[in-house]
Amino acid sequence: MQLIRHLGLALATTLAMAAAHVQAQTQAQVPKAGGTLNLIVQPEPPGINLGNAKLGPSSFVGSKIYEGLVSLSPKLEPIARLAESWSISPDGKTYTFKLRPHVKWHDGKPFTSADVVFSFTQYLPATFARTKLIMEQVEAVSAPDAGTVVFKLKQPYPAFMLIFEATGGTIMPKHLYEGVSDYRTTTVNNTIVGTGPFKLGEWRRGAFIRLVKNPDYWDKGKPYIDNLYFHIVPDAVGRSIAFESGKVDAIRAGDVENFEIARLAAAPGALLSKAGWEFLQPMAFLNMNLRKKPLDDKRFRQAIAHALDRQFIIKNIFSTFGEPVNGPFTNGYAFKDASVETRYAYDVAKAKALLDEMGLKPGPDGTRAELRLLPLPYGETWQRLAEYTRERLGAVGIKTTIVATDVPGWFSRLSAGDFDLAYNFVYLLGDPSIGINQTYLSTNQLNRGTAANVDGYVNPEIDALLVKADRELQRGERARLYAQVQRTLSADLPILWTHQMVMPTVYRSKVKNLITTGMGMNENFADVWVDK
Known part of the structure; x- marks a missing residue:
């Protein structure tokens, strides 16, 4: 120490x-x-x-190859990139971007508004679940001329200026994809052409x-x-x-x-x-597959939370590069409210008591339940975290088998729901309507990549709160709605948030x-x- x-x-x-x-x-x-x-x-x-x-x-x-309309300052203020200026209508529903003139793709073709419309209405929604989710807020994208793009929203969406980085900041060259029907698998994706x-x-x-x-x-x-x-x-x-x-x-x-x-x-x-x-706000957590027993029981998830010493994880496994959290929002994240969070202290006796309450009594070898754990294949630190988790869960009678795989295998298994427990981290992307929606909305389920609700969490109350907060222009009301989101999620514990990552x-x-x-x-x- x-x-x-x-x-x-x-x-x-x-x-x-x-x-x-x-x-x-x-x-x-x-x-x-x-x-x-x-x-x-x-x-x-x-x-x-x-x-x-x-x-x-x-x-x-x-x-370094591809660009978006804007980038973001450390205070998450938009910085001009492919868009040199923009304006927002008083009702918060129309965003008009003036594009830079004389921009060329790497193959010499001119960049125009047609590329922006193509990217946000065709390509990105087909290849990236987060873009599809965000574009559900948009009624129409039009190009009045080669240098102007207009996004008409269905309702106000205060986080809209952040989506151009949240979707990877990617504008794609329309001319390369003429005649392509499957944007995910086309070999044209191997042609690397940006601005x-x-x-x-x-x-x-x-x-x-x-x-x-x-x-x-x-x-x-x-x-x-x-x-x-x-x-x-x-x-x-x-x-x-x-x-x-x-x-x-x-x-x-x-x-x-x-x-x-x-x-x-x-x-x-x-x-x-x-x-x-400042934009990415990485959060580390343990995914728990709520579609499977006994993980569908909140008491079992709480037992896992009490069995793991998250302060130990930060100090000894991540070498102090982390901050404690007790809910889905990182510290300093927009609308963070630590006062409403349920805290799960490291308490082995409490973990065992919850398992006893469920009727999961130890067998002859001390085992109460068996789970598979998918570690994040990003190096020794994450492997040590998986080994520590196996040890601590074993101490309360949850026998855990580590199922190691490479990055593509981990991605495939997690996005398909082929796991019991899985370590992961996601980027919260500047605003809850982007980073929180992707993980907890019941409509953003499997087969949409790992930036999705891979745990199978379904809560109509959370869905309604998130949708309402998306559209609320008054910051005070948004804060109230997101406080309720944090209160409910930290109590339900659909995911065990281990720590806010310091990178x-x-x-x-x-x-x-x-x-x-x-x-x-x-x-x-x-x-x-x-x-x-």
Whole structure:
């Protein structure tokens, strides 16, 4: 415990020093063009076409190739990208975007309003459940001319300006998909054409993905960097060595195990930042398949909550990179109200008493129930979490078998409901009407990816509250509605929220403007430069 406290103080000091250093350097220096930035992508993404590949590694690489209408500041204010301006009608139902002129796709074709209409009415709703869910709010999308797009909503939707990042920020090239009927499986998805500051140069499977500067990028003089390398290093030790040796210039949360962060951040010329997650707001949790007994009984879910020491998980498994939560909203998230949450303290005796109350008495070997646990295949930290869970559930008589799989297998099993327990984390995406709806609405069930209600939670009260809050323009009334959502969900416990994830980035001081927006490392990197 003493070591953990010292590490926390050291990290806080490092972060403060890093912020001051970055501010001073940014003020003193003019960006320099040229050079190469070396990064790690972990694990190797299944694809980088953001229209149909939405996992974290895909977004990290693809966000430099594809763009949306806007990006977001750390305060979640819109920043102009493919849209240079926009206006909102007084009734909150009509959004008009003026597009940048003279923008080109990477294949030289002009970007127009037709691409935006195609993306939001055809392609993205077919490939991404979250877009389909959000677009149910929209009555029509029209293009009065090549440089204007109008979204007409069915009713007010205060979170609407956030959807352009919530849907991956992806505008797709309509001209590539002429005649295509199945946007999910078409081989055209292998043709990587965006409007962003970087283009695909080479993808050497198992080794690296190289992006090259787009010389025709609409923001003249940018990007500054000539080449972006995303190195694929299969083991965590190798990724640590890659940073220590200078092979890579930055490591993101998940590239190395959390217990390595403090040591790597203490290296000469290294900086640490926890910024850049203001929009994504990652929440870690244990999915529980409510379609299966005895998980359909709230008492059983409560027993699991009491059996796990979530403070231990934060401090000892995630090496202090986390914050405790007792409900579906992260700390600092819009409309968070901790006062209404039900708290489940670590209490083994309480867990056993709840199982006894259900009639789940221990058998001759002490077993009361048997479950399968699907760990998140994102490295040793998550494996340790699965092993800890197996141990602690076993202590109260819940025999747990770990069913390991790779990333595609985990994704397939979770989205198909083929699990009992599964570790996962999701992005809450700036506003409850996006991030909370995706996980708890009864209409957003299986086969829509992992950003869905994979647990099978059905509660008409929650459905009604979420739909009403979506459309409410008065902030005070929205707060009241979301307080009731938090009260009900934390009592029902459809998911066990283990912690709010704190996602550090360690990088070399020669890398400038690395994290400047609410999108963090998922920004397009047009402003990033290397001090050679």
